[in-house]
Amino acid sequence: MTPLPVPDAELLRLDHQVCFSLHAASRAFGGVYRDALKELGLTYPQYLVMLVLWEHGPQPVKAIGEQLRLDSGTLSPLLKRLEAAGRVHRERSAEDERSVTVHLTKAGADLRERALPVPRKIMAATGLSIEEIRTLRGLLRRATDSLDNV
Template identity: 85%
Template sequence: MTPATRPPVPDAELLRLDHQVCFSLHAASRAFGGVYRDALKGLGLTYPQYLVMLVLWEHGSQPVKTIGEQLRLDSGTLSPLLKRLEAAGLVRRERSTEDERSVTIHLTPAGDELREQALPVPRRMLAATGLTIEELRTLQSLLGRVTSALDEA
């Protein structure tokens, strides 16, 4: 049966919590958060801090604006997070001499060294999902499509 020939689902049925994709994503996100909390404890990072470090480990020094765009975080959320990473000695902030509104984030040697300790985290998370790497890539692709569609809606 194709989606076009499938009988319509009654509106009342669509209001069930277990039919809400957004709730499934929310529940999965919270579950991920719990596992990440344990996995990152030894690194001294929160999940949002880990995401910032991933961007810096992958791309090197980045303007705050670019980090915010990559992580979909506004400056009100990102700035305090970066200050905590700086206080922990993992990053340093440097204001641009050309445009004092622009701040670039650089890894410190300690932040760079933390990358080695973080290497087991992705495999631990993969194992925790119970999915194969192929299944996880398919899920990631589907979520990317959903995100793009929602951004356009």
């Protein structure tokens, strides 16, 4: 079968829909997380960093950046704010002095307890089923992998 040709102008309109949907969704999620995280004193990207540390323990800035695809220009000031807030401690490695290892403080580790109910709130707020969330995550992941290899 021959696919129907789609004119450029049509695609421009569809693009409007798609890229806007993603942009809007990203900010809508951000807004709800912002509210949910306010009482924990975390911003959304800070929460991402904490999730990494809660799950995988102390690790260098480099490793955090790779998992979240963030560079040092974003992470350095973010980690300094987390450190100023007493959530983490940064420590230059003894073996390789170029490397800085980020540890949770006691307060940072304790914060995990209060973060536990957050995901359920968010998931409920999306109005999507677990199955749909899996589908969404799968499509996003495939798109991201593909886009990253351009």
